[in-house]
Amino acid sequence: MVHIEQASEPQLREQLADLLDRYDQLAAGKLALDLTRGKPGAAQVALSDALDGILEGDYRAADGTDVRNYGGLDGLAEARILFGNVLGTLPEETLVGGNSSLTLMYQVIDFALTEGLRGPESAWARREPVKFLCPVPGYDRHFSICEYLGIEMLPVRMLETGPDMDQVEGLVAADPAIKGIWCVPRFSNPSGCVYSDNTVERMARLPKLASPEFVVMWDNAYAIHSLYDDAPELASIGKWARQFDTMDGIFQFGSTSKVTFAGAGVAFMGSSERNLSTFKAHLAFQTIGPDKVNQLRHVRFLRDAETLAAHMAKHAAHIRPRFDCVLDILDRELEGTGMASWTQPRGGYFISVDALPGLASEIISLADKIGVKLTPAGATFPYGKDPEDRNIRLSPTFPSLEDLQTSIDAFALCVKIASIRQRLGR
Amino acid sequence: MVHIEQASEPQLREQLADLLDRYDQLAAGKLALDLTRGKPGAAQVALSDALDGILEGDYRAADGTDVRNYGGLDGLAEARILFGNVLGTLPEETLVGGNSSLTLMYQVIDFALTEGLRGPESAWARREPVKFLCPVPGYDRHFSICEYLGIEMLPVRMLETGPDMDQVEGLVAADPAIKGIWCVPRFSNPSGCVYSDNTVERMARLPKLASPEFVVMWDNAYAIHSLYDDAPELASIGKWARQFDTMDGIFQFGSTSKVTFAGAGVAFMGSSERNLSTFKAHLAFQTIGPDKVNQLRHVRFLRDAETLAAHMAKHAAHIRPRFDCVLDILDRELEGTGMASWTQPRGGYFISVDALPGLASEIISLADKIGVKLTPAGATFPYGKDPEDRNIRLSPTFPSLEDLQTSIDAFALCVKIASIRQRLGR
Numbered sequence: 001m002v003h004i005e006q007a008s009e010p011q012l013r014e015q016l017a018d019l020l021d022r023y024d025q026l027a028a029g030k031l032a033l034d035l036t037r038g039k040p041g042a043a044q045v046a047l048s049d050a051l052d053g054i055l056e057g058d059y060r061a062a063d064g065t066d067v068r069n070y071g072g073l074d075g076l077a078e079a080r081i082l083f084g085n086v087l088g089t090l091p092e093e094t095l096v097g098g099n100s101s102l103t104l105m106y107q108v109i110d111f112a113l114t115e116g117l118r119g120p121e122s123a124w125a126r127r128e129p130v131k132f133l134c135p136v137p138g139y140d141r142h143f144s145i146c147e148y149l150g151i152e153m154l155p156v157r158m159l160e161t162g163p164d165m166d167q168v169e170g171l172v173a174a175d176p177a178i179k180g181i182w183c184v185p186r187f188s189n190p191s192g193c194v195y196s197d198n199t200v201e202r203m204a205r206l207p208k209l210a211s212p213e214f215v216v217m218w219d220n221a222y223a224i225h226s227l228y229d230d231a232p233e234l235a236s237i238g239k240w241a242r243q244f245d246t247m248d249g250i251f252q253f254g255s256t257s258k259v260t261f262a263g264a265g266v267a268f269m270g271s272s273e274r275n276l277s278t279f280k281a282h283l284a285f286q287t288i289g290p291d292k293v294n295q296l297r298h299v300r301f302l303r304d305a306e307t308l309a310a311h312m313a314k315h316a317a318h319i320r321p322r323f324d325c326v327l328d329i330l331d332r333e334l335e336g337t338g339m340a341s342w343t344q345p346r347g348g349y350f351i352s353v354d355a356l357p358g359l360a361s362e363i364i365s366l367a368d369k370i371g372v373k374l375t376p377a378g379a380t381f382p383y384g385k386d387p388e389d390r391n392i393r394l395s396p397t398f399p400s401l402e403d404l405q406t407s408i409d410a411f412a413l414c415v416k417i418a419s420i421r422q423r424l425g426r
Numbered sequence: 427m428v429h430i431e432q433a434s435e436p437q438l439r440e441q442l443a444d445l446l447d448r449y450d451q452l453a454a455g456k457l458a459l460d461l462t463r464g465k466p467g468a469a470q471v472a473l474s475d476a477l478d479g480i481l482e483g484d485y486r487a488a489d490g491t492d493v494r495n496y497g498g499l500d501g502l503a504e505a506r507i508l509f510g511n512v513l514g515t516l517p518e519e520t521l522v523g524g525n526s527s528l529t530l531m532y533q534v535i536d537f538a539l540t541e542g543l544r545g546p547e548s549a550w551a552r553r554e555p556v557k558f559l560c561p562v563p564g565y566d567r568h569f570s571i572c573e574y575l576g577i578e579m580l581p582v583r584m585l586e587t588g589p590d591m592d593q594v595e596g597l598v599a600a601d602p603a604i605k606g607i608w609c610v611p612r613f614s615n616p617s618g619c620v621y622s623d624n625t626v627e628r629m630a631r632l633p634k635l636a637s638p639e640f641v642v643m644w645d646n647a648y649a650i651h652s653l654y655d656d657a658p659e660l661a662s663i664g665k666w667a668r669q670f671d672t673m674d675g676i677f678q679f680g681s682t683s684k685v686t687f688a689g690a691g692v693a694f695m696g697s698s699e700r701n702l703s704t705f706k707a708h709l710a711f712q713t714i715g716p717d718k719v720n721q722l723r724h725v726r727f728l729r730d731a732e733t734l735a736a737h738m739a740k741h742a743a744h745i746r747p748r749f750d751c752v753l754d755i756l757d758r759e760l761e762g763t764g765m766a767s768w769t770q771p772r773g774g775y776f777i778s779v780d781a782l783p784g785l786a787s788e789i790i791s792l793a794d795k796i797g798v799k800l801t802p803a804g805a806t807f808p809y810g811k812d813p814e815d816r817n818i819r820l821s822p823t824f825p826s827l828e829d830l831q832t833s834i835d836a837f838a839l840c841v842k843i844a845s846i847r848q849r850l851g852r
Contacts, residue, residue, distance in 0.1 A: 069468075285571055
């Protein structure tokens with residue numbers, strides 16, 4: 001297929017007729033495929049089936065704690081070591097919680113907003129408005145926390161190196177109402193980019209330029225989720241933060257939702273000891289503590305960095321062919337057409353596609369009509385609104401390879417139909 | 427020992443000298459006993475050791491849901507049936523959550539306060555001040571939620587039939603700032619009383635007398651925790667609420683923290699479908715959903731009402747001798763002395779002792795000095811302040827029978843020392 005801008009009108013009309021024929025055939029096939037969410041596949045969650053039963057009746061943590069009884073907000077000592085390693089934080093800078101890192105993030109922001117990280121006077125809500133920087137495209141669940149809590153969101157450009165730090169630093173230095181920034185630093189959702197060393201260093205220094213009580217929300221959800229041997233490493237923000245003395249301004253998060261069981265794993269966070277102590281003081285009012293039995297299961301199952309890495313290699317073996325499949329089809333069908341560009345992530349759960357401006361909603365709607373559900377248009381932007389209506393997030397992990405191939409073929413078809421129609425002025 | 431008011435001063439002095447001798451002997455024994463918390467004993471939590479491994483690789487819920495993957499805020503269908511039965515709510519009126527019913531209670535109040543149960547205009551915080559009725563003595567964790575969220579607490583008398591409903595109805599009808607009441611309706615913490623049928627009926631009608639968006643917080647933590655065959659049943663508040671059309675004003679809670687593992691069990695709540703739908707809309711911003719794997723474990727283990735009852739009978743067999751031990755010692759040492767009165771609960775986790783006014787702190791401090799830790803004085807009252815300084819909560823479940831006997835002997839000794847000293851004017 002030639003580049004859309006070089007094709008003649010008759011060529012485009014002919015192509016469109018062919019494409020619509022194939023579209024009608026697909027429509028008749030009554031597909032029911034779902035690429036909306038970054039869900040692990042059934043074979044992936046089965047990798048951790050040994051979790052249930054792994055305790056073999058031994059419910060004692062290393063220090064003798066009976067995990068079947070009440071007590072403790074920090075999480076088990078051995079879990080803090082294991083998951084602190086994932087974040088690059090010391091055990092005393094690590095808290096291991098319940099089944100959802102999203103809950104930990106919500107709680108940090110809720111506490112900072114209404115109760116204050118440094119006493120009541122420091123509560124963000126004391127000085128309205130409160131704003132957050134949101135690199136786009138980004139993760140819809142981050143944005144909806146801000147929207148729910150009445151925090152104004154300012155979009156920031158994502159580059160291949162992570163958020164545009166010139167823009168970030170400029171905004172933060174100029175506006176003291178900006179109280180935080182969302183980051184998915186490795187295999188970012190959805191672009192899959194890994195923040196460069198320079199971006200991490202500048203992010204670690206950011207609290208120095210920002211208003212007091214500014215927080216970097218470092219959601220390292222895909223910290224150990226590389227797919228290819230050449231996947232870039234992420235620099236340690238903690239190492240820089242220690243050097244700049246900004247640990248109080250950095251909250252790191254992770255979970256095993258995409259390591260063991262999605263929604264039945266263990267979430268964790270890392271920050272300064274001072275922050276954790278404040279956080280726990282708030283937390284004590286709303287929980288009796290995390291599920292320590294499940295933490296112990298996870299420690300016995302994932303054991304150490306080496307066992308964890310071997311386990312993650314099995315996930316990669318499941319996901320890699322799916323990423324390859326998507327990238328192969330996009331290459332074959334859309335490369336050189338001028339109709340779309342896309343990322344080639346080396347890890348994570350998503351591939352981000354940019355269609356021609358104004359076409360994302362239409363493409364997603366076209367796909368939906370023939371039974372291929374994609375993440376809703378705009379989901380990767382604050383308030384669900386993509387100003388250029390062009391970004392589409394593909395989530396290839398859950399379907400079978402065969403279903404994935406059918407879905408992406410159909411998706412490419414919809415991209416072409418929408419693009420040619422636009423070019424022809426409908 | 428004769429009644430303290432009938433003893434002569436010389437008699438009291440002689441008794442006190444004897445008591446102080448025994449006190450010094452105990453002090454030399456370097457006891458380290460802890461009766462502060464309502465923790466199940468090690469033998470109790472071991473009753474549920476089969477939980478880990480019970481799935482035997484079958485991670486599918488009855489409707490085919492793969493519990494190892496994302497999805498669902500309501501909890502598993504079969505868990506909603508099982509735990510709805512405990513609360514007396516229909517499955518569609520039941521939500522099964524994470525490991526802590528305290529978290530569910532906090533969330534209900536937080537949402538009602540800041541976001542509103544009937545849209546933003548209904549948020550309690552729109553019309554300050556916000557007040558809650560707190561039957562006393564009561565559960566400190568309930569009171570600290572109110573204190574943390576800035577809700578003013580009004581104490582209400584507890585009778586043997588539950589909260590004094592004349593007082594409750596009078597207050598609620600007179601003051602629209604009162605937005606809720608805390609209840610532990612069966613084996614109340616700490617008195618152990620069971621609300622009478624009339625109290626339950628009047629409580630179910632209470633939202634009709636109260637301001638809009640008033641909530642009865644019905645923490646049925648000990649719903650199935652009877653110890654003796656003559657334990658009174660609790661009337662169903664849901665049955666009455668349906669009759670009075672007040673389901674929107676009633677939130678019921680429970681958990682398996684004192685059924686399976688404390689802090690690693692399953693929490694649940696029941697209310698109108700309308701309330702649950704609002705609650706979930708809020709909840710979606712702060713969690714990816716509950717741990718369904720642990721819910722499935724619980725359903726497979728506890729199965730049905732009959733299995734659950736048989737399991738609870740094993741708990742009762744552990745706790746009953748401990749309650750008997752405490753009540754025997756109190757009878758033997760303090761009956762007829764005029765120094766204390768206490769409850770004789772037929773279930774639950776606590777025995778509530780009222781010392782002579784002004785002596786609770788001193789008794790607890792005397793016990794602490796010889797190595798017997800009791801729940802801090804005032805803990806059972808709002809703001810941690812018992813206006814008469816007389817209520818002491820005993821938690822007999824965790825210690826061994828031998829340790830418990832030593833502790834309660836020491837406690838009775840401290841009651842006598844403090845009482846006689848007070849009578850002698852020091």
